[in-house]
Amino acid sequence: MIGVMVVDVVIPVLNEERALPQVLAELPSSLIRQVVVVDNGSTDRSAEVARDGGARVVSEPRRGYGRAVWTGICQLMSDPPEVVVFIDGDAADDPTELSRLVEPIATDDADLVIGSRTTGRIAEGAMPLAQRLGNLLVPLIIRALYHTETTDLGPFRAIRWSSLMELKLIDRGFGITVEMQIKAAKRGLRVVEVPVSYRARIGESKISGNFKVALTAALKILWTVAKYAG
Numbered sequence: 001m002i003g004v005m006v007v008d009v010v011i012p013v014l015n016e017e018r019a020l021p022q023v024l025a026e027l028p029s030s031l032i033r034q035v036v037v038v039d040n041g042s043t044d045r046s047a048e049v050a051r052d053g054g055a056r057v058v059s060e061p062r063r064g065y066g067r068a069v070w071t072g073i074c075q076l077m078s079d080p081p082e083v084v085v086f087i088d089g090d091a092a093d094d095p096t097e098l099s100r101l102v103e104p105i106a107t108d109d110a111d112l113v114i115g116s117r118t119t120g121r122i123a124e125g126a127m128p129l130a131q132r133l134g135n136l137l138v139p140l141i142i143r144a145l146y147h148t149e150t151t152d153l154g155p156f157r158a159i160r161w162s163s164l165m166e167l168k169l170i171d172r173g174f175g176i177t178v179e180m181q182i183k184a185a186k187r188g189l190r191v192v193e194v195p196v197s198y199r200a201r202i203g204e205s206k207i208s209g210n211f212k213v214a215l216t217a218a219l220k221i222l223w224t225v226a227k228y229a230g
Contacts, residue, residue, distance in 0.1 A: 002031055002099055002106045007158075008081040009035045009098075011055070012068030013089035017045040019202035023087070024053035026095040031102065036075050037089065040068040046089070066176030070169065076161075085158045092126065092201040093156040100194045101158035110192035111163040112184045115156035120195035127198060138178065138221055145229050146185045149193070153177050153221070156196055163189050175224030182228045 009032055013020065020037070027035060037050035041061045050057045060071040069086060076084065083105050087093050093115060104110035117127070118135065127135070139150040155177060167183045169176055184191050 002102050005083055005102065005106050006033050006081040007031055007083045007085060007098075007102055008033050008076055009085045009087065010038065010069065010072035010076075011035065011050075011087055011089045012038045012040055012065060012072060013042060013046050013050070014040045014063075014068075015042045015044045015046060016089035016203060017042075017049045019091040020046060020049045020089050021053055022091045022202065023089055023095055024050070024055060026091075028096065028098055031099060032085075033081060036072045038068040038072045038075075040064070064172045065174050066169075067172040069176055070172060073164065073169075080161045082161055083158055084161060084164060086155060088155045090201040090203060092199050093154070094197045094199065097156075097196050098158075100196065101156065104192045104194065105158060105160055109190065111160045111189040112180070112191045113158045114150075114152060114181065114191065114193045115154045115196035116152040116193040117154050117196060117198040118151040119193065120197055122198045123200055126200045134221075138225065141222075141225055142178070142182065142185075145225065146182055148181070148185045148191065150181060150185075150191075151193060153181065154196065154198075171224060175221055178221050178224050179228070182225065186228065 035055040037055040037057050039047045039059050041063050047057050058071060058075050060068050083102055085098055101113045101115055104113050138153060142148060142150045169179055171179045
């Protein structure tokens with residue numbers, strides 16, 4: 001069923017030359033039409049490594065996770081897929097599990113599928129305590145405000161192209177993942193979570209490894225949650 005759907009993958013990256021070869025090698029190529037790697041201002045060889053791994057590389061020098069995600073989406077608009085899968089380039093999520101995310105869309109049971117690390121398996125040391133606490137608190141708030149069954153804000157996710165266009169995402173920072181989930185809930189889209197594995201990332205985290213950046217990301221996510229309340 002999945003094999004008859006057109007699936008594209010978008011990977012936003014910032015200095016992930018060490019992890020990208022593993023991520024690209026582990027993606028199930030038989031299920032994917034193309035992989036778009038968005039280089040978000042890397043100072044290492046991320047772009048070169050991505051090209052060597054067979055990915056289509058797009059440059060987005062303006063920093064911002066959401067900006068990189070949106071740039072990747074824009075690259076697909078001239079010939080859109082049926083499903084877009086988003087995954088980070090740090091090898092923390094397991095690309096071999098991509099079919100778990102696409103399957104509920106392929107069987108027409110979902111429009112948006114979130115890879116839930118909370119209900120899956122988190123390797124020891126893979127998620128720092130502060131990140132674990134934040135990943136418990138924010139979904140709890142979302143469940144209370146939007147009456148969803150959200151357990152995670154994980155970046156590994158799949159969405160039907162038509163549903164993605166319906167959401168009209170505007171955030172260009174760390175809030176884009178929670179914006180996607182909240183808007184999907186408010187618009188009555190079928191949102192499903194599937195358990196996924198979470199491994200120790202390769203390289204230094206751009207968020208949890210930097211207190212200032214981590215605080216900024218947390219505040220932006222909470223602000224996004226409050227923005228769409230009501």
